Structures are given as structure tokens and as C-alpha cells.
Amino acid sequence: MGKLTGKTAVITGGNDGIGRATAQLFTEEGANVVIFGRRQNKIDEVVAELGENALGVQGDVRNLADLENLFLKASERFGKIDIVIPNAGVARLLPIEQTTEDIFNESLDVNLKGGFFTVQKSLPYLNETAAIVFVSSIAHALGLPTHTIYTTAKAGIRVMTRTLGSELLPRGIRVNCVSPGCTNTNMLWTTEGFSEKILHDMIERDIPIKRIGEPRDIANAILFLVSDDASFICGEDIIVDGGQINCMTT
């Protein structure tokens, strides 16, 4: 029997990267999985990969009607929901002078507002003892040039984990988050100004384990937090970064 047998999970951004790896791991552990994202072709690809216990719903986390539709469709297919992973995110890393109002709004709307309303719209459908795991970033704890808008949103997610944790715990709902370090997904490779050279230098200088994360590394931490193994943990942030934040070696 898997760690999530009989449970149903909803994962925003489940059609790529960390969300996709989480959907795969949850399916291996016996869960029904509902993935959500904008690109229908990637949703179809991942649902085909996951098999009959998966459902794809297309939409945008910035659109509250899309989020309502997500949870309605998920509950019509699988009943009550046990796990919510607000994971969808975008990284626009630009110097302050080049950050337009549209870029500012997009980053906050997807990374912060999207996470908040994903949780709000899930509430009518949640089982008692449901678990929510946000995906923040170690960037919330670092002063990094060009990261202001992204880290502001991710710091907000870290804080929201505590405040929503305290608000929802009386109903039996645990809220936690994971904060990945640099992870091998499209987000990394499509970030403005990123290159193999920057990655190589970062690994040598900043990451004691001497590699970047794979999506499965992050999925493993998410699985722990949603599972019964973490039934005494709420409001916590698990950093998954190869020791970058906590273990300087030079």
C-alpha cells in the first residue's frame, strides 16, 4: 500500500517541472491526482503518463473562476480532496529599472495571489485532516540582485504558511511549505540571463552538495509533508537546496 492510497491531490503547475514530478510521485504512492496549468498540450501529455487515476484541468491561477472550476471538476471526479499543492510559479528576474508594472503584477499575481486563492477556493472541498504544501523558494531568505519581485512573493508565501497554518489548524488542516534551491526545470533554463557558466560557478561557489536539485528531490519533501509521517508538523518550511542556506563549506 502506498503512502497516499485512497487520497486525492490537486497540484497547480502539475503539468511541468516540480509539480509534474510531484504528480508522478503521488501517483506511485497510490493517490488520485488532479493537475492544473495553462498549456493544454502539457496537461494531456502528463495525464497520459500518469494513467487512469489522473485528471487534467486547464486554467490560470490568476483567474479565480478557473480555480473554482478546478476544485469543482476535481470533486466531481474524485470526491473530497485531501491534498493541495499551490505550486504554479513564474520567475521574472530583472533589475529595478527594467521591471515594468505589468511584470510586477504578473509575478505577484501568479506567485502570491495565485497561491492564496488556490487555498481559498479549495476549502469547501477539503476533507478533515487535509494537508496543504506551498512551494516557496530559498530566495525568500537571500538578498539577491534582480530578484526583488520574485523574492517578495516567495517571502509572502513563507509567511502565509504560518498565518494560514494557524487559521486552518483548528479545522484539522495542516499548512506547510517547501523552499527549493536551484532546481533543474524549465524555469531555471528560461530565466533571463541564466547560462551554463553561471550554473557551474554557482555550484562550485554556493552549493555544498555540488549539484543542483532535481524535481524529484523537491517532490520527496512535499510527499513527506502531506503524508501521515508529518501529522505533527504545521507552519513549517523545509529547505531543499543541497546545503546552500545552512551549510557553508568555504
Ligand SMILES: NC(=O)c1ccc[n+]([C@@H]2O[C@H](COP(=O)([O-])OP(=O)(O)OC[C@H]3O[C@@H](n4cnc5c(N)ncnc54)[C@H](OP(=O)(O)O)[C@@H]3O)[C@@H](O)[C@H]2O)c1
Ligand atoms: N526551478 C527552480 O530553481 C525553483 C527554485 C525555487 C522555487 N521554485 C518554485 O517551484 C515552483 C515550480 O516551478 P518549476 O521550477 O517547476 O518551474 P516550471 O517547470 O516552469 O513549472 C511552472 C509550472 O507553473 C505553471 N504555471 C505558471 N504560470 C501559471 C499560471 N498563471 N496559471 C497556472 N499555472 C501556471 C506552468 O504551467 P503552464 O505554463 O502550462 O501554465 C508549469 O506547470 C514555482 O513556484 C517556482 O517558483 C523553483
